[in-house]
Amino acid sequence: MARSAAAKKVAKAASTGAGGKGAQTDRNLLFPAAIALVIVLGVVLIFVARDRRAENAPQGSPTLQDHWHSAYQVYVCDEVSPLAYPDDSGDDRTGIHSHGDGLMHIHPFVSTVSAQFATLGVFFEEIEVTLDDSALQLPNGTVLREGEFTCGTGDDAVDAELRVLKWNTLGAETPIGFRENLQGIRLNENGQLFVFAMVDPALDDEDIPRPDDAFLREYLGLPDEQRPIAENPSTDVGPTPEVPAEDAPDTTEGGGE
Numbered sequence: 169m170a171r172s173a174a175a176k177k178v179a180k181a182a183s184t185g186a187g188g189k190g191a192q193t194d195r196n197l198l199f200p201a202a203i204a205l206v207i208v209l210g211v212v213l214i215f216v217a218r219d220r221r222a223e224n225a226p227q228g229s230p231t232l233q234d235h236w237h238s239a240y241q242v243y244v245c246d247e248v249s250p251l252a253y254p255d256d257s258g259d260d261r262t263g264i265h266s267h268g269d270g271l272m273h274i275h276p277f278v279s280t281v282s283a284q285f286a287t288l289g290v291f292f293e294e295i296e297v298t299l300d301d302s303a304l305q306l307p308n309g310t311v312l313r314e315g316e317f318t319c320g321t322g323d324d325a326v327d328a329e330l331r332v333l334k335w336n337t338l339g340a341e342t343p344i345g346f347r348e349n350l351q352g353i354r355l356n357e358n359g360q361l362f363v364f365a366m367v368d369p370a371l372d373d374e375d376i377p378r379p380d381d382a383f384l385r386e387y388l389g390l391p392d393e394q395r396p397i398a399e400n401p402s403t404d405v406g407p408t409p410e411v412p413a414e415d416a417p418d419t420t421e422g423g424g425e
Contacts, residue, residue, distance in 0.1 A: 226283035289351030
């Protein structure tokens with residue numbers, strides 16, 4: 169019996185020893201596998217980070233070396249506003265601003281507003297004027313909102329619609345119309361034309377007047393040392409000179425006839 173008991177103890181010890189060695193072998197295999205997994209994950213994260221940086225990097229124009237100009241006008245119901253947005257060049261933070269001359273001056277100071285990031289949203293934020301998918305602030309400070317402002321009078325009054333028209337080049341005759349994501353509209357060529365319109369939804373884009381481009385054409389032909397030529401918004405230089413507010417289009421509700 170004693171030998172039998174001893175034999176059992178030896179067998180048990182042998183069994184335990186074998187198990188411990190197997191466990192140690194498993195641990196030896198798991199450690200390099202874990203290291204390999206960490207390396208693989210690290211490589212994947214590097215590629216993901218690189219791709220994200222590439223997506224967020226400026227791609228295209230305008231670059232920090234470009235100095236572009238585009239003309240705009242404001243159209244309410246059936247009238248062109250004679251007012252230009254004010255000169256904000258004295259407190260210019262981005263390089264996409266106004267000199268009060270009816271032009272957008274586009275020469276980005278920082279990469280975050282260059283290339284695909286140069287948009288109408290940057291311009292309107294810089295000059296501290298409201299533009300979103302349902303509201304437009306006029307040069308005289310009045311804010312027109314869809315659902316509140318109407319074109320026409322009496323029984324003919326209809327809720328106005330905000331849209332932006334863009335002529336991609338000076339030679340373009342037909343505009344591209346935008347009714348959403350207005351802040352994201354690209355400023356991606358020199359010499360573009362824009363209309364910020366609050367109009368009857370039934371009005372065709374082609375029936376909205378193309379901005380007068382005479383001043384822009386003249387401006388683009390000037391050497392840099394002669395620009396800007398309309399820093400004082402009280403002058404009558406440019407396509408949309410400042411005039412008394414009472415001569416602006418009627419922006420009361422139902423003001424457009």
